[in-house]
Amino acid sequence: MKLYHLKKPNLFIIKSLFFFFISVFIFSGCSKFGDISVKNKNFDDEVQLSQNLSFTFNKDFSVPDLNEWVSTEFLKITPEVKGRFKWVAPNELVFSPNASFNPATEYTVELNRKALQSISKDKNASISTEEIEFHTPYLKLEGAESYWIKSRQDGNITARIKLKFNYPVNGRELANLLKINQKDAPVAFNVTQTGISSNIAVEIKGADKFTSDNLNILLDKGLSIANFNYKTKEEISLQTALPDLKTLEILDVQHGFENNTGFIKVITNQQLNPELPQGFFKIEVENKDKKEEEANENNVQIQYDSLGNPVQVKVAANPKEDKHHSQISTKVEFTENGVIFWGDFNETDNYILTLSTKTGSALGVSLESDFVKDVYFGEMPPTISFLNKKAIYLSSKGNKNIGLNIVNVPKVNVKISKIYANNILQFMRNNRYQDYNYSSDGLETTQAKTYTYYDDDSGLLSDVIVQKPLKPEIYQRLTASVP
Structure with a gap:
């Protein structure tokens, strides 16, 4: 019987192989970053539907058309988004989509190696193959507005909840996924809006007899965005409460511009009476007359005395009933749970909205006291x-x-x-x-x-x-x- 003796392993060879494989692993793992890569960007994981994307590189490029929009695709976006590119600095690239990004969509960005190497100062530099990922906002239930209305059909008092989504959804599809509970007991409801909208109205049956105002809204997964393939992957829940039936309250005042026309939107907990008397509201421009008065104080004319010498004479201000406020004309539009005032609002003035105790609901309830709110619009969106x-x-x-x-x-x-x-x-x-x-x-x-x-x-x-x-x-x- 022969006995075989194993030779002692060569430690030098083992260490060499070890460091070799470690080096190969490191370089293979890091090679995707390349010599030229994106070191900064103006967005995180989520971007808005309409926004430009900015990419800052770790190297400068020889850009021939600085601050000029070009159609050369320096980046590849998947799914495809048509748009144009502009170098605002030798190392900063801006992408502007021709149209908005798709809702609730996941995108990846790759660097176009051929296009970037053509303007690289170092023609032998490698371009990073790392993908940049982002997505547009997913479908979500942003909130709910609860209010009371008077039914046009039978005149009964009915509670409604307006579900506010960040995208339009199909009301008929939502009705099949919606559940409303009160203390773990199901509540009967009817989705009154079966079309496509971002605000879906839901009528709660028998709400005037509830012993509790708290409601739990549940939406099963699978709700889609209208005209898109995206569906929610998880259940959506929201806690809300029905407002007091015996009190008319102003829940919120919103303002802004739509089609370059200013509006003030008042949200109430009850449907307002569309036949309210004149004077139930007023909107005044604060200090407008005071500014005119100050301007008139500085308004001078040159007149001449009996000797022909020029004399500066101040022009007196025109007397007005209210020297600190002036009321502006508006168009009134009633909604299911409030009212919208349209008017020629500007960016510089401060407005005072007053709703008097003449403001009453369709349920016969009036404001207990005058409601006063300062409104400042600020700069109109470009x-x-x-x-x-x-x-x-x-x-x-x-x-x-x-x-x-x-x-x-x-x-x-x-x-x-x-x-x-x-x-x-x-x-x-x-x-x-x-x-x-x-x-x-x-x-x-x-x-x-x-x-x-x-x-x-x-x-x-x-x-x-x-x-x-x-x-x-x-x-x-x-x-x-x-x-």
Whole structure:
């Protein structure tokens, strides 16, 4: 019988192999970052539907078109999002989508190695293959408004809950997934709004006989966003309470601008009487007359005395009934749980809203005391829009002008392209998306008959005939001649 003796292992070889495999692992794991990578960005995991994405790189590039929008795809976004790119610095790239991102969608961003290497200062530098992930807001129930109404059919008092979502949903689909409990006991309800909306009204049956006001709202998973494939993956729950039936209260006052028109929205716990007497409210501009008075004090005229010498004479202010407030005209629109005041509100004045004790509900309950609220609008959101949103193209036989509505945009670049007749149908079919209309109270969401068109960045269907900056404070309208 032979005995075999194992040789003592060579420690040097073992250590060498160990460090070799460790090095290969480290470099293979880190190689995806490359020499050129994104070191900072202006967003986290969640982005808004309409926003620009900014990427800051760890290296500078030789950018030929700084601060110019280009169609070169330096980044690849999946699912595909059409848009343009602009280098605002040698190492900072901005992506601006042509349209909004899709709701509740997960995106990935990859660096376009070919496009970035073409402008890299180091042609041998490697480009990171690391993916950047983000998503738009998922569907969620943002809140609920509870209020009492008087039924038009039978005149009975009924409680309603307005479910407020961040996206439009189908009311009929929601009805199959909704449960409302009170102390673990199911509550009978009826979804009165079966169409598509971001605010769904639910009628609670027999609520005036409840011994408790607290309600638990449950939505099973599987609720989808209207016209999109996304469905909720988890159950949604929300606690709410029915308001006092015997007291009329102002729950909230909201304000803003819609289509460049200011509004003040009052939310109540009971439906207001649409036949309220005149004078149940007033909206005043605070200190407007006081400012005019101060301006008049500085308003002087040059007159001459009997010797012909010039003399400065102050112009007296016009007497007014109220020297500190002036009331403005408004349009009143009643909603199911409140009222909206539309008016020519501006950005600088402070307004005072007063609802008097004449304000009463459809249930016969009035405010116990005057409600007073200061409202300051602030700067109107920047917007650019066409005055005629139904127009499609500019004919040579028309008035040869286009009306633009420009608000708080100090600098606008105007680009006019001519689409050739044989390309019009192709452009209108492939370069557009349909708009949506929203009612003033957000209750209705419908597809509009208007479309927004993408720019023909490739230049395959059109030629640019005008491209120049436009200053809104100088130009009141843009006139374009069509050859």
